[in-house]
Amino acid sequence: MTRRTAPPRIVLDARVLRGAPGGVATVVAALVDHLPALAPDVPFVLLRHPGARGPLSRAPNVTEWLVSGDPNHPDSLLRLGAWLHKRLGPDDLFHAPYRVLPLGAPAKSVLTMHDVMQIACPELVFPNPLLRVLLAPYWSAAIRSSIRRAGRILAVSEHSKGDTIRVDPASAPRVRVTPLGVDPVFAPLDASEALARTEHLVPAGRRFFLVLGGGYPNKNHAAAVLAFARAFTTADDLHLVIIQRERTFPAELEAALRATGLLSRVHVQSRVGLSALVGLYARAEALIFPSLYEGFGLPVLEAMACGCPVVCSSLTSVPEVAGDAALVRDPRDLDALAGALRAVAKDEALRLDLKARGLARAARFRWEDTAKQTLDAYREIAPWIP
Structure with a gap:
């Protein structure tokens, strides 16, 4: 040629x-x-x-x-x-x-x-x-x-x-x-629309935290499971939904689930469509993002743009993305993560503040x-x- x-x-x-x-x-x-x-x-x-x-x-x-x-x-x-x-x-x-x-x-x-x-x-x-x-x-x-x-x-x-x-x-x-x-498709939904998009995944009336990302070791999903278990051992009304795009149910996650004894309240999906993901962000108590290493951390912005509070890692690029609009914790400290999850679950004023801060933060990207x-x-x- x-x-x-x-x-x-x-x-x-x-x-x-x-x-x-x-x-x-x-x-x-x-x-x-x-x-x-x-x-x-x-x-x-x-x-x-x-x-x-x-x-x-x-x-x-x-x-x-x-x-x-x-x-x-x-x-x-x-x-x-x-x-x-x-x-x-x-x-x-x-x-x-x-x-x-x-x-x-x-x-x-x-x-x-x-x-x-x-x-x-x-x-x-x-x-x-x-x-x-x-x-x-x-x-x-x-x-x-x-x-x-x-x-x-x-x-x-x-x-x-x-x-x-x-x-x-x-x-x-x-x-x-x-x-x-962050794509404009990630935006707040009213409660009825969010439920219509996600009821096949999470029944109406169920409160849940959300975890998202490929199931690789850097995503540290096992820590999210263990921190959730530590925070809500007896809170039968709270669930954990994990969306893993790759390596669904890796060995370290399965071990963490068995160790918690909370298998009935932890739900793992291989992937969901974009419309349903926006609905999950809109309904979740918070996104848990305990990554050990990220180049950026797009789910943090996506969640914020949907009005979802965020509990995220203090390591690598994640605090740079989250700014002051999330509860930033050391992802290796399960007590710190669990404390942040309890605070979000119990404090409506905190959730509303994180939602407002997150929407403003996401709008900058x-x-x-x-x-x-x-x-x-x-x-x-x-x-x-x-």
Whole structure:
């Protein structure tokens, strides 16, 4: 294929958009939705996985190239760069939004760093020691190489920026913070609408706390279970609903459930639809988010935007996102977590205050701002972008 030199294009790897939920997919979807409209005279190319349903964008300045594989697979690191080299001109810009930049990627490349867990705390990514020995060295080398080669690095939080610079101090001048946003679909609902969306999951009249996220060790869901049990051993009217997108019912969670003796009041779902999730946020006493490591922590914002009080971790990026609008506790301190849960359950004035603070806090995070800051970073290495 003949290399094209004009007009220059922005090429975004959007292969993660093929139905699976998660923070990276949410970020990429927001960029796809907002970037083309912010730069209507710029041609955009989206790398779309063959398994994705239909076009990812209908914007007039967007075309799509079908490319198989996953952005975080070693094959993308080793081979995608050569494939791009044959198709991109010298002024085209490439954005890799999943912490790995393909070898041989264009000189004008942008990398999104959500976190560096594989380097900072590999035990939370690879709890199996054998897999850790096998996989952690690859991820460490891939991430370090990607940071070193990227023209600009977009960190999703100040904490992510700091971790990136700790991995590679020479990257500091190239790192920009582009905080994430919250979709307008996350908004308060009246009680009848929230119940209509969720009664099949949680019966009417049942009070419950909510836990959400992939069932990986860093999410620390077992601590949420143990803190709930410590707070409400005899409170038969209070339940715990856990939505785990991946690794549903991992061994550490099952052990925690058995240890509490409260199996009848703890309910685990593999996933729920977006409409039902908004309803669960609207009905919950609070979101419990005891993560040990986050690059950002989108569920905190989603809950706040729905008027749901939040009890969250004091570690890594989570307090940066929560600000003064949540009860922030050390997620390793079960007594502290349990005390916060009891306070929310018993104190209506506290719940109302957290709701008001959360709504105001969430309103400060908009995907359009994320896209604008992303475009500003693009311009630093591609000044042809108007």
